[in-house]
Amino acid sequence: MDEINELIQILTDSAVKWGASREFTKYIPAEKVVVDGWPRWKCMFGCEVYGNTLCCPPFVPSIEETKKFIKDYTHALLIGFKGEVSGPLMQNHKKMQKTMVKLEKKAFQLNYPKAFAFSTGSCLLCKKCIKQELDDDIDPLVARTFCRHRNKARPSMEAVGIDVFSTVKKVGLNLETITEKNLDELKYFGLLLIS
Numbered sequence: 001m002d003e004i005n006e007l008i009q010i011l012t013d014s015a016v017k018w019g020a021s022r023e024f025t026k027y028i029p030a031e032k033v034v035v036d037g038w039p040r041w042k043c044m045f046g047c048e049v050y051g052n053t054l055c056c057p058p059f060v061p062s063i064e065e066t067k068k069f070i071k072d073y074t075h076a077l078l079i080g081f082k083g084e085v086s087g088p089l090m091q092n093h094k095k096m097q098k099t100m101v102k103l104e105k106k107a108f109q110l111n112y113p114k115a116f117a118f119s120t121g122s123c124l125l126c127k128k129c130i131k132q133e134l135d136d137d138i139d140p141l142v143a144r145t146f147c148r149h150r151n152k153a154r155p156s157m158e159a160v161g162i163d164v165f166s167t168v169k170k171v172g173l174n175l176e177t178i179t180e181k182n183l184d185e186l187k188y189f190g191l192l193l194i195s
């Protein structure tokens with residue numbers, strides 16, 4: 001556990017240096033990450049970008065595949081970013097996406113080759129996802145091969161069925177739904193799986 005504690009410390013420091021909030025960055029055993037059906041249903045019915053980026057359903061693994069994938073991991077780091085509503089929201093979201101991939105790379109270089117990062121929300125790495133230029137009836141697995149940044153694009157947690165609200169609560173943090181009344185509470189969470 002000493003070794004993993006040291007790794008978590010290194011990754012937390014790097015995450016904070018790259019824009020995350022130390023207060024909202026917490027270790028969680030991988031088995032406590034909650035996977036459920038409802039986040040995917042909310043993607044399909046209620047999200048205007050459903051099917052519009054290659055990091056969203058139906059271009060990402062199924063809920064069952066996610067459950068199986070997470071079972072192969074022991075540790076995870078939930079990485080929280082403050083929304084900074086006074087700044088450009090999309091810029092903050094994009095920064096979070098890039099930081100998560102940098103953290104995955106850092107863990108890999110520290111000899112944790114299975115490290116895998118999840119982002120949140122839709123992929124913003126391109127101004128307009130290439131999905132919108134592909135045929136509607138293209139096979140989802142084939143479509144993914146057209147992603148312009150396959151080395152950096154990662155699925156969002158909710159897209160693969162991770163219940164972010166319940167998972168965040170498991171580490172003692174409170175995540176509320178956001179309205180115009182509590183915009184200051186806006187946060188983004190990424191997840192890094194480590195084994």
Ligand code: SF4
Pocket residue numbers: 053054055123124125126127128129130131146147148149150153
């Ligand atoms: S990197 Fe670009 S092409 Fe790939 S999923 Fe993200 S927006 Fe789409």
